[in-house]
Amino acid sequence: MKGIKLAYNFLRIGILNEFQYRANLYIQILQTFIALATGLIGLQLVFSQTTDLAGWSQPELLAVLGVFTIMGGIIGAAIQPNMERLMGEIREGTLDYALTKPADAQLLISVREFRLWQTVDVLTGFIILIIALNQMQWAVNLWAVFGFFSALLMGAMMIYCFWLIITSIAFWVIRVEEIANLFEGLYAAGRWPIGIYPNWLRYSLTFLVPVAFAISVPSEALTGRLTLETWLGALALTVFLFTVARIIWSFGLKNYSGASA
Amino acid sequence: MKRYFDIYRSMMKLSILEQWQYPVANYFYMIGMIAEPVIYMVVWSTVANQQGGVVGGYTPGQFAAYYIVWTLVRSMNVVFTPYGWEWRIRQGQLSMSLMRPLHPLHSDVAYFAGWKVVVILLWLPLAFALTLIFKPDLNPTWIEIVVFFFAIWFAYLIRTMTLTLIGLVTFWTTRVSALFELYFAAELILSGRLVPLSLMPAWIQDFAWFFPFQWAFGFPIESLVGNMTPNELLRGLGMQLAWIIFGVILVNIIWKFAIRKFSAVGG
Numbered sequence: 345m346k347g348i349k350l351a352y353n354f355l356r357i358g359i360l361n362e363f364q365y366r367a368n369l370y371i372q373i374l375q376t377f378i379a380l381a382t383g384l385i386g387l388q389l390v391f392s393q394t395t396d397l398a399g400w401s402q403p404e405l406l407a408v409l410g411v412f413t414i415m416g417g418i419i420g421a422a423i424q425p426n427m428e429r430l431m432g433e434i435r436e437g438t439l440d441y442a443l444t445k446p447a448d449a450q451l452l453i454s455v456r457e458f459r460l461w462q463t464v465d466v467l468t469g470f471i472i473l474i475i476a477l478n479q480m481q482w483a484v485n486l487w488a489v490f491g492f493f494s495a496l497l498m499g500a501m502m503i504y505c506f507w508l509i510i511t512s513i514a515f516w517v518i519r520v521e522e523i524a525n526l527f528e529g530l531y532a533a534g535r536w537p538i539g540i541y542p543n544w545l546r547y548s549l550t551f552l553v554p555v556a557f558a559i560s561v562p563s564e565a566l567t568g569r570l571t572l573e574t575w576l577g578a579l580a581l582t583v584f585l586f587t588v589a590r591i592i593w594s595f596g597l598k599n600y601s602g603a604s605a
Numbered sequence: 606m607k608r609y610f611d612i613y614r615s616m617m618k619l620s621i622l623e624q625w626q627y628p629v630a631n632y633f634y635m636i637g638m639i640a641e642p643v644i645y646m647v648v649w650s651t652v653a654n655q656q657g658g659v660v661g662g663y664t665p666g667q668f669a670a671y672y673i674v675w676t677l678v679r680s681m682n683v684v685f686t687p688y689g690w691e692w693r694i695r696q697g698q699l700s701m702s703l704m705r706p707l708h709p710l711h712s713d714v715a716y717f718a719g720w721k722v723v724v725i726l727l728w729l730p731l732a733f734a735l736t737l738i739f740k741p742d743l744n745p746t747w748i749e750i751v752v753f754f755f756a757i758w759f760a761y762l763i764r765t766m767t768l769t770l771i772g773l774v775t776f777w778t779t780r781v782s783a784l785f786e787l788y789f790a791a792e793l794i795l796s797g798r799l800v801p802l803s804l805m806p807a808w809i810q811d812f813a814w815f816f817p818f819q820w821a822f823g824f825p826i827e828s829l830v831g832n833m834t835p836n837e838l839l840r841g842l843g844m845q846l847a848w849i850i851f852g853v854i855l856v857n858i859i860w861k862f863a864i865r866k867f868s869a870v871g872g
Contacts, residue, residue, distance in 0.1 A: 367780075374783050378790045382799070389800055393660050394652050522633035529640030536644065540651045542738075545643070 358458030372461040403479035410473030417465025425457035491565030499558030505585035515596030534559035620719030642672035661804040666742025687772035756825035759845035766852025776863035797823025
């Protein structure tokens with residue numbers, strides 16, 4: 345209960361903070377628009393040559409693009425800013441200020457930052473999704489809706505755990521920005537159905553970097569491809585990743601001695 | 606002339622020595638870059654396979670060749686970022702380089718050129734691994750290899766000029782990120798980075814003709830991968846040279862105006 349209140353207060357401060365820089369909203373809208381335009385051009389190019397890609401039709405891949413944009417917005421608004429701040433603080437030793445506060449350290453470092461304007465991506469993603477579902481002549485179906493939202497939530501959770509694991513490595517190795525860079529490259533793979541990738545890449549995208557679960561599974565739910573086994577697998581992997589992230593984080597914290605502050 | 610030659614040689618030597626100290630960081634950076642072409646490659650190979658083996662004149666093997674050579678050309682395209690100019694001005698770095706009896710641009714060109722030597726060496730094992738995995742269909746002739754060698758360095762110079770030009774905008778305003786994003790998006794589509802330009806609709810190909818982008822990206826790749834006639838290859842090199850000369854002239858003109866806007870900070 346205290347945790348939720350804490351997270352809520354940080355969220356409020358984050359939003360107030362963002363309102364100081366309203367011009368950034370316009371830059372964000374432009375960025376979202378550019379990313380969307382390049383995504384749509386890519387789709388258009390592929391479907392000017394073929395009618396389906398590994399069994400996915402154009403409206404279905406439009407839905408994938410929607411989910412990709414939504415998840416990108418969640419990562420950019422709530423996950424990445426927190427982790428980047430953490431990386432910097434570990435390197436400079438200013439993490440001390442967070443650790444001395446009377447709250448669970450992991451909770452605290454995970455909720456401190458919130459970039460409101462990034463949620464433009466989330467909104468845009470949902471709009472694309474609605475357009476795509478309309479093109480698919482989609483009928484409301486309880487399992488699909490439940491599967492979609494639960495998969496989206498689990499996907500965000502897995503990406504968070506992945507980021508926390510990578511960031512915790514900063515307790516031992518200082519330069520982890522390059523790994524973050526690698527994540528951004530691999531995340532772009534989620535724009536396409538995971539089935540088209542060669543096996544080794546598909547497995548890395550599923551278990552090493554949980555892009556497959558974050559984007560493909562919610563998309564599968566909406567396009568009637570989600571099986572109960574996959575859903576349970578996602579749940580199991582979420583719990584597993586969360587436990588691993590928690591363990592690595594605590595180990596790293598023990599290793600932290602405060603560089604200077 | 607001899608003076609410039611000596612300066613370039615020493616500066617390149619310095620940056621080679623400096624960058625050679627960070628092979629791991631350089632590698633992570635390069636591996637991070639590889640995800641992008643691998644995704645394009647897989648998507649287009651899938652499309653080609655579904656269409657009976659060829660799409661837009663490319664087989665999966667040729668797509669593999671295109672996107673593997675892509676990785677080297679992309680590395681050659683990495684130059685001083687336009688975002689960096691703001692940092693240079695704010696941190697007073699520019700005041701320092703203005704003191705030297707040499708145009709500051711020379712040190713950029715030389716430094717990144719030296720870095721490229723390291724990048725090419727590091728790229729070789731990477732290309733070997735990608736070749737084993739994706740089995741590209743690549744049979745270059747000798748003349749193509751020679752042209753390719755010059756084409757990647759010309760590409761480097763073209764991109765140095767274009768990015769310096771838009772970097773110079775920071776002398777007038779620091780709200781540049783929107784402009785840069787638009788620029789990079791246009792470049793992505795019109796250069797042959799997203800897909801080979803021959804897969805684009807005809808009007809985009811015509812439109813791309815008015816920009817330097819394809820000469821810094823698509824042409825070097827296709828000089829090695831495509832089946833261009835010697836005539837086309839030479840004409841391509843000529844176009845690259847023309848853009849370099851045009852770029853140098855434009856940078857020099859704008860620099861003169863930009864530098865008047867500059868008031869030193871720190872240093």
